[in-house]
Amino acid sequence: MATVASEALKEPTQVSGLPVLGNALDMAKDPGRFFYDCYRKYGPVFKLKVMGNTYTVLAGAEAANFMGTREGRDSLRSKEFWQGLVNEWGAKRTLTGEDGETHQKLRAVMKHGYSKESVKGRYDELVTITDQVIARDWPVGKLVPVVQNMQYIVTEQLGAMLTGTSPREYVADIRTTILYILNILVTRQRPKFMLKDPRYKHAKERVSELGRRMIAEYYAGKDQRDPERRNLVDDVMEAHARDPDLIPASDLILSLTGPFVAGLDTVANTTAAFIYAVLKHPEVHKRVLADADALFARGTIDEADFRNLPAIDGAIMEAMRVYPIAVAQMRTATRDFAFLGHRIREGELLYVATAVPHYMHEFYPDPDKFDIDRYAKPRAEHLKPGVYSPYGRGTHTCLGKTLAEVQMALSMARLFYDLDLELESPDYELQTKVLPTPGPSMKFKVRVKGRRH
Numbered sequence: 195m196a197t198v199a200s201e202a203l204k205e206p207t208q209v210s211g212l213p214v215l216g217n218a219l220d221m222a223k224d225p226g227r228f229f230y231d232c233y234r235k236y237g238p239v240f241k242l243k244v245m246g247n248t249y250t251v252l253a254g255a256e257a258a259n260f261m262g263t264r265e266g267r268d269s270l271r272s273k274e275f276w277q278g279l280v281n282e283w284g285a286k287r288t289l290t291g292e293d294g295e296t297h298q299k300l301r302a303v304m305k306h307g308y309s310k311e312s313v314k315g316r317y318d319e320l321v322t323i324t325d326q327v328i329a330r331d332w333p334v335g336k337l338v339p340v341v342q343n344m345q346y347i348v349t350e351q352l353g354a355m356l357t358g359t360s361p362r363e364y365v366a367d368i369r370t371t372i373l374y375i376l377n378i379l380v381t382r383q384r385p386k387f388m389l390k391d392p393r394y395k396h397a398k399e400r401v402s403e404l405g406r407r408m409i410a411e412y413y414a415g416k417d418q419r420d421p422e423r424r425n426l427v428d429d430v431m432e433a434h435a436r437d438p439d440l441i442p443a444s445d446l447i448l449s450l451t452g453p454f455v456a457g458l459d460t461v462a463n464t465t466a467a468f469i470y471a472v473l474k475h476p477e478v479h480k481r482v483l484a485d486a487d488a489l490f491a492r493g494t495i496d497e498a499d500f501r502n503l504p505a506i507d508g509a510i511m512e513a514m515r516v517y518p519i520a521v522a523q524m525r526t527a528t529r530d531f532a533f534l535g536h537r538i539r540e541g542e543l544l545y546v547a548t549a550v551p552h553y554m555h556e557f558y559p560d561p562d563k564f565d566i567d568r569y570a571k572p573r574a575e576h577l578k579p580g581v582y583s584p585y586g587r588g589t590h591t592c593l594g595k596t597l598a599e600v601q602m603a604l605s606m607a608r609l610f611y612d613l614d615l616e617l618e619s620p621d622y623e624l625q626t627k628v629l630p631t632p633g634p635s636m637k638f639k640v641r642v643k644g645r646r647h
């Protein structure tokens with residue numbers, strides 16, 4: 195792509211918008227659909243204005259593929275978008291904001307702790323945690339807030355599995371901290387003065403306290419840690435001792451509380467979308483229940499059981515296609531480069547809109563239909579290059595992907611096994627939110643009709 199003569203390159207079209215807000219309102223309604231509409235109208239490269247900043251959007255399957263190429267790796271970096279978070283915590287760096295060699299080293303340190311290997315053989319434990327939270331937060335006869343309840347399930351699971359600490363009494367603080375940080379410092383859709391809000395300051399202090407507690411507990415029990423149950427805390431703390439330049443003391447809290455930032459909204463929003471879509475489609479609901487009942491009929495679960503959940507897996511994949519939590523990845527151009535005949539200049543802020551193909555009939559026939567059989571062979575519609583990117587693309591592709599897959603399959607199987615759920619009314623249509631991460635509205639509720647098991 196860089197071989198096009200520089201004078202032949204086009205300038206990306208500026209999408210028209212309001213004088214001050216620019217395209218912020220369109221983005222605020224439904225960023226995924228907005229990027230898709232712009233792609234249809236302006237092609238794979240266009241410019242947006244959002245709250246005074248100009249962004250160049252690279253959209254579609256070509257853009258998704260570009261992120262995984264050598265040229266893409268050399269032309270894009272993540273630093274600017276995460277620097278505010280790093281500064282806010284007085285840290286030196288964070289995994290998501292690094293590129294190149296340091297990023298590779300950090301990924302290598304955290305790879306095991308973030309993978310499904312970290313939960314291998316602990317599925318029954320995961321079920322017990324899930325049951326406890328369900329018994330507490332999903333009372334029979336009540337309408338319950340789905341996203342919030344899923345946030346509690348996710349956080350307790352991640353705490354126990356990845357860090358060995360149940361952060362139960364910190365969940366509300368983790369949620370508040372993430373909300374402020376993503377809105378204000380990462381996506382920059384809220385003004386900076388909001389960081390002075392005492393509610394945020396208190397919540398952030400509590401998350402620091404959780405981090406300090408994790409570090410203190412690690413040092414206190416360092417010699418008795420079970421090698422069979424190594425987790426992210428062991429990996430990060432040992433890497434800190436071995437290579438304090440790579441992970442200095444200033445970065446420990448951010449690194450150890452990272453799983454909550456990475457997993458909370460992503461898994462909670464996706465599973466909430468799953469719950470809506472499954473309840474909205476009775477024939478899918480029936481198949482999900484059959485998968486769940488078969489999974490738990492044997493009493494104990496092992497690795498192989500996860501390969502035999504066709505309806506649940508299909509519904510998770512379809513929830514991530516139709517309701518992607520990452521409609522675009524935010525980057526900065528590290529140098530001048532050409533993309534599909536357009537000039538991109540060093541320093542430009544970029545959105546790489548990798549979810550645009552999710553809505554395209556060229557790749558997904560009848561794209562608005564929630565069709566859980568798209569992914570099984572021979573159809574396998576998602577396997578065309580660049581058309582399915584729920585976990586991002588390129589060097590920063592989700593490090594927790596395999597873990598998230600297990601976590602979501604198990605949580606959805608258990609929830610539907612335990613409970614008889616229904617939408618508020620059969621004609622209920624899902625309301626969505628955009629901040630801090632796109633997904634179902636916090637107001638989305640379901641009724642717990644009864645217990646199935």
Ligand code: HEM
Pocket residue numbers: 272289290291301308352452453454456457460461464514519520523524584585586587589590591592593594595597598601
């Ligand atoms: C539905 C579930 C999830 C989705 C859709 C998802 C999606 C993503 C996406 C799109 C990125 C790339 C961001 C970028 O390129 O800027 C990412 C990165 C990441 N995710 Fe996930 N994620 C999910 C769950 C999780 C979970 C459960 C964890 C672990 C607890 C996790 C850990 C990470 C980490 C550590 C990164 C940073 C990787 C890096 O910068 O090298 N994710 N995720």
